[in-house]
Amino acid sequence: MxxxxxxxxxxxxxxxxxxxxxxxxxxxxxxxxxxxxxxxxxxxxxxxxxxxxxxxxxxxxxxxxxxxxxxxxxxxxxxxxxxxxxxxxxxxxxxxxxxxxxxxxxxxxxxxxxxxxxxxxxxxxxxxxxxxxxxxxxxxxxxxxxxxxxxxxxxxxxxxxxxxxxxxxxxxxxxxxxxxxxxxxxxxxxxxxxxxxxxxxxxxxxxxxxxxxxxxxxxxxxxxxxxxxxxxxxxxxxxxxxPESKTGQATESVIKWLDKQPKESVVYVSFGSGGTMSDKQMKEIAQGLELSEQRFVWVVRAPTGKSADAAFFTTGCSDGFNDELDEIQKHLPKGFLERIKNVGLLVQEWAPQVAILKHPSIGCFISHCGWGSALESLTNGVPMIAWPLYAEQRMNAAFLVEELGVAVKTTVSQANNVVGREEIATLVKKVILGEQNSKSNKVRDKAREIKVSAEKALCHxxxxxxxxxxxxxxxx
The missing domain is CATH 3.40.50.2000 (Glycogen Phosphorylase B;)
Structure with a gap:
């Protein structure tokens, strides 16, 4: 040696x-x-x-x-x-x-x-x-x-x-x-x-x-x-x-909102720094979250009409939240923001993801399954809904669902190439509330096990x- x-x-x-x-x-x-x-x-x-x-x-x-x-x-x-x-x-x-x-x-x-x-x-x-x-x-x-x-x-x-x-x-x-x-x-x-x-x-x-x-x-x-x-x-x-030691107004706004929510009750929705959704899919996500009746923080980005990785080189960042969503609102169901104002928070373009995933109120992460995001979720013991978009994310999703058991996976409809609102709502409830008639939450329990394993790997x-x-x- x-x-x-x-x-x-x-x-x-x-x-x-x-x-x-x-x-x-x-x-x-x-x-x-x-x-x-x-x-x-x-x-x-x-x-x-x-x-x-x-x-x-x-x-x-x-x-x-x-x-x-x-x-x-x-x-x-x-x-x-x-x-x-x-x-x-x-x-x-x-x-x-x-x-x-x-x-x-x-x-x-x-x-x-x-x-x-x-x-x-x-x-x-x-x-x-x-x-x-x-x-x-x-x-x-x-x-x-x-x-x-x-x-x-x-x-x-x-x-x-x-x-x-x-x-x-x-x-x-x-x-x-x-x-x-x-x-x-x-x-x-x-x-x-x-x-x-x-x-x-x-x-x-x-x-x-x-x-x-x-x-x-x-x-x-x-x-x-x-x-x-x-x-x-x-x-x-x-x-x-x-998490950054110095936080800006954007981070403080999200954390203050999360501080008011019950433990493990909030769904965090983000498709990474490069992921984009179609107009139709954005509407389905909005209606699925609303249908689930669960609290959520959703990082939204206006559709580009291009590929799923269209924002990879152009990720923006805003210090504003609900006051800078004029363009986004065009792609949301009518009256959505008013209806969810007490249970949901929309964040434009970018969010302090590490701070969010570390927060005790987060109970589920709807993720594109980029490996960086997956690790941030795993090391915080947060179970996932796997929604792969591009790169190696389909492979990551298979690993998270089938090998680790820390996630459930969305299914894209062959008919219209979108994940439907009913499925989104069902998966959110499954991860946040657990299986019906079951006292345990398998994906959450598995996520907690992986968190301990990750901590051991980092120790001397x-x-x-x-x-x-x-x-x-x-x-x-």
Missing amino acids: DMFKPSHVVLLSSPGLGHLIPTIELAKRILIHHNFKLTILAITSPSSHVESQILKSATNSSLYTIIQIPSPNIPSDISLTARLCVTMRQAIPSIKSAITNLTVRPSAFIVDIFGTEALTLAKELNIPKFVYVASHAWFLSLLVYSPVLDKQIKTPYLEHNELLKIPGCKPVRPEDVIDPMLNRNDSGYSEYLIIANNLSKSDAILVNTWDELQHRELKALNGELSGLLNVPVFAVGPLVRQ GGSAYTYCPISCGKYN
Whole structure:
């Protein structure tokens, strides 16, 4: 076992809150265990106001240095995966310039999965290089095995009538594959395969999960799948945000409202920083929440008429709530705001999610199942209603529902491509109130178990500390 003791760690984040926030949290974790100098290279989104605010706050931190690198001008008419990969590829000259201009030579370089082509820069500098997978080990196993599946299966994955088998892991249903695999003719699919093949160019892979949660997949990644990777995989999670010490008016308004609600009585509804809904679906959600007769906080975003990930690069943020919903109201049932004023709170565009999920009045989270949001829910013991939209979220939902038992899943009607109000109401009641004629609430009980497991992983001696080559100061 060679000792690995970097003094200056450089982390690279691709655009989007789902990539930036986990990178910042990994930097904080490294800092907890070692007094390293930390530099984060953040490729910024073109017009995400929330991302700008987070970067501004992080830049003022004395814990690490943030270097913002403006995103190259990439056409917006390509898939999200392709856009992220092309963005990071074209940013390599700027990334190289930023690294070479550092006053302290980096002794370790960590990239997220969309930045794997930048690993060549670390090789040129002869420094240890790592890939940080901000998702979970089952997702990573599919990514690693995808080049094999690409050769084995010639038809579109959705037309494949058998489960996609991954050595040592739970198989994946064709309908649960991640977005790039839905269309093998799209440039995003070829970019996805490039990422898979680039993983072995690192010295090790860090994944945002913990051993007790995914022992089987982690064992496979370091066993049956190790021949494809040729590098070790380490569980470093759960890496999740903590509530901000300084809160603004927006946060205070939500928390004051939640303070007045009974314990575990409120449904929190949010589809992430990039998710959008159709006009028809927004109306069904509103009517479903009203029909459930349960309290709720709903983060609303006006429909764009485009894809479900349409807001990924443009997430806005408002300090106002009920007073700035003119555009939103056009997509809600007539009289909805007046009828729910005593039981519901609508928040425009963005909400202080970590603070909300930590609040004792929250009893359920209707979520798009982004892994960051899922972890924030799991680490607070909050059960979920899984409503996946894009990326690897269908896979995440299957894991949360079938493997962990902490969530129930929505079903999209084939007739009109929406989740109906009656189903929304039924699922909300099931999670908030529990099963009829049952004294226990299975999903809530399971969520509480996972919370304890996550806390153990983060303790000294837990998997997040023991198995991380940076956190424990060792590298195989």
